[in-house]
Amino acid sequence: MPSPARRREIGGLLIVSTVVTAMSLLVSVPANATTTATTASATATTSATATTSATATTSASDETADEIEGETEGAAEAGTASEAAAVDEAAGVPLTELGTDAYANATSQHGTQAGPDTFQSGTTIVVAQQAGRFFDGGASGIAFAASPDNGATWTKGVLPGITGFGGGPYQRVSDPSVAYDARHGVWLISSLAMTGTGGTAVLTSRSADGGLTWGGPVTTAVAGSGDLDKSWIACDNTPASPYYGRCHTAFDDNGAGNAIRMARSSDGGLTWTVTGTSATGLGGQPVVRPDGTVVVPYLGADGQIRSFRSRDGGVTWSASVLVAVMQRHTVAGGLRATPLPSVDTDAAGNVYVVWHDCRFQYGCAGNDIVLSKSATGADWDDVLRVTDGDGDHFIPGLGVDRASYGTTARLALTYYRYPDPACTAATCRLTVAFISSTNGGASWSAPRELYGPMAPDWLANTTQGRMVGDYISTSVVPGGNAFPAFIAATASTGGAFDMRTYTVTGGLPITDGGIAPLSVEAPIASGETGPGLPLTAR
Numbered sequence: 001m002p003s004p005a006r007r008r009e010i011g012g013l014l015i016v017s018t019v020v021t022a023m024s025l026l027v028s029v030p031a032n033a034t035t036t037a038t039t040a041s042a043t044a045t046t047s048a049t050a051t052t053s054a055t056a057t058t059s060a061s062d063e064t065a066d067e068i069e070g071e072t073e074g075a076a077e078a079g080t081a082s083e084a085a086a087v088d089e090a091a092g093v094p095l096t097e098l099g100t101d102a103y104a105n106a107t108s109q110h111g112t113q114a115g116p117d118t119f120q121s122g123t124t125i126v127v128a129q130q131a132g133r134f135f136d137g138g139a140s141g142i143a144f145a146a147s148p149d150n151g152a153t154w155t156k157g158v159l160p161g162i163t164g165f166g167g168g169p170y171q172r173v174s175d176p177s178v179a180y181d182a183r184h185g186v187w188l189i190s191s192l193a194m195t196g197t198g199g200t201a202v203l204t205s206r207s208a209d210g211g212l213t214w215g216g217p218v219t220t221a222v223a224g225s226g227d228l229d230k231s232w233i234a235c236d237n238t239p240a241s242p243y244y245g246r247c248h249t250a251f252d253d254n255g256a257g258n259a260i261r262m263a264r265s266s267d268g269g270l271t272w273t274v275t276g277t278s279a280t281g282l283g284g285q286p287v288v289r290p291d292g293t294v295v296v297p298y299l300g301a302d303g304q305i306r307s308f309r310s311r312d313g314g315v316t317w318s319a320s321v322l323v324a325v326m327q328r329h330t331v332a333g334g335l336r337a338t339p340l341p342s343v344d345t346d347a348a349g350n351v352y353v354v355w356h357d358c359r360f361q362y363g364c365a366g367n368d369i370v371l372s373k374s375a376t377g378a379d380w381d382d383v384l385r386v387t388d389g390d391g392d393h394f395i396p397g398l399g400v401d402r403a404s405y406g407t408t409a410r411l412a413l414t415y416y417r418y419p420d421p422a423c424t425a426a427t428c429r430l431t432v433a434f435i436s437s438t439n440g441g442a443s444w445s446a447p448r449e450l451y452g453p454m455a456p457d458w459l460a461n462t463t464q465g466r467m468v469g470d471y472i473s474t475s476v477v478p479g480g481n482a483f484p485a486f487i488a489a490t491a492s493t494g495g496a497f498d499m500r501t502y503t504v505t506g507g508l509p510i511t512d513g514g515i516a517p518l519s520v521e522a523p524i525a526s527g528e529t530g531p532g533l534p535l536t537a538r
Helices: none
Strands: 075-080 085-088 093-099 109-121 124-133 139-147 153-158 172-181 186-195 198-207 218-222 228-235 247-253 259-265 273-282 294-300 304-310 321-325 342-345 351-357 368-374 392-400 411-418 430-437 448-454 473-476 482-493 496-504
Touching: 093 109, 093 124, 093 139, 093 153, 093 448, 109 139, 109 473, 109 482, 124 172, 124 186, 124 482, 124 496, 139 186, 186 228, 186 247, 198 228, 198 247, 218 247, 218 259, 247 273, 247 294, 259 294, 273 304, 294 342, 294 351, 304 351, 321 368, 342 392, 351 392, 351 411, 368 392, 392 482, 411 473, 411 482, 430 482, 448 482
Parallel strands: 109 172, 109 496, 172 228, 392 473
Antiparallel strands: 075 153, 085 093, 093 496, 109 124, 124 139, 139 153, 139 172, 172 186, 186 198, 198 218, 228 247, 247 259, 259 273, 273 294, 294 304, 304 321, 342 351, 351 368, 392 411, 411 430, 430 448, 473 482, 482 496
16 A cells, blocks of 8 residues: 655545445466455455455466456455545545556556546446556556445446456457446446557446446447547436436547547447547547537647537537647656546536646646636636646546536546656656635635655556556535545555555545636746647557
């Protein structure tokens, strides 16, 4: 478990509750290894013979394609929040571990996780993230964690039937995103299946029991001669909407100039219909307004943040409109930091989009997290800076309380940060921070540090640099706390990484410190227009 060297004070209770029953996690390891059954604890493990909510089975086989045997309904493990909380005594910050790399294959970077996404509905929170990153793209599998009681207890496991390490046909997988279909009562995780380094198919995994167990994936789209990338899923959960129960998945075809495609399903993700759009870019993130309008902000191929929408349930799509021309500082330390947008909506259908941008720092010396919003998805407000301008801020994950709206909308934002934007690979120190707003983004709390510092070489290596993920995530319980999901790491030991996904135990209260955002009307300084797309976001 990473032991943070520096954290700020965060209030929170250590919650004790009952254990959630879960299925077994089956792990094959070399004969000379010791196998333990890991609970949701971030601080301890128990032996496989102890009484726990999950069991591990030892096999004498060498590392083969069945290091992880995917159960038909998904392997899982569970624990109480008291087991799951690791408390730094000096800072008083309890963290709950949401996942580790359970794979043991030598072909990927063992002990790595990346790119968590979350979604909250009712009393359930589901998290998904990559596990076992490959240097040249993708991961050994997709790990998940699910809480049926808004973060009090968690069940963890891996999605079955995708890669050969989990009983599936594909070599790698990437880009998990989570949604809930209220009409059909099913949780969905979209992922990008890969053969070698190419995007072969977009898949959808389904759970009918609140994310505790998962079946084998359904094919959403097949690449054919293309090369798919960066899928994201959302569902229409407003009963009054004419398209209630329709889900939408965005993805792009890297082999066709990053043409963005959309897929829709009206039967809980069992079958999908793919349509084209006129947009080209990466990282399209659909959200659905209460009237059924689907809005998809994305990173354009020209370095612009743009969006398009559908008002007929995803049958046809509008031309894209400009949200903002991005201005970007290249993140130091050899860190992979793709400037993808993060998007959410409030109860009235206002759409909020954030990304990292350097326009407010003199000479474009560092990035801030900036915000634009729209009442309809057709026109967008001026860009506002919401972070404090001190340091370099990047890879944001925005969450909105979907029971709030307008001038009382409750927003929560998690992001990574360098205190020194001009650091080097040897001197950069990465931290995780959190801010919130109780008035729709009109003012914000002071930043609260959740974890760090981390050195870049503690992180998974990729062809595009060291990686915590192309995104981070925050979900908000209506009227309650925010639950960020982020990557925390310590120095690797014995050649193995120690990167894990965490949240703050019990969540974080949404407060407002009265810090007004800086308007684009009076920027400190304007930087140069940022470069266009990276090669991929796998």
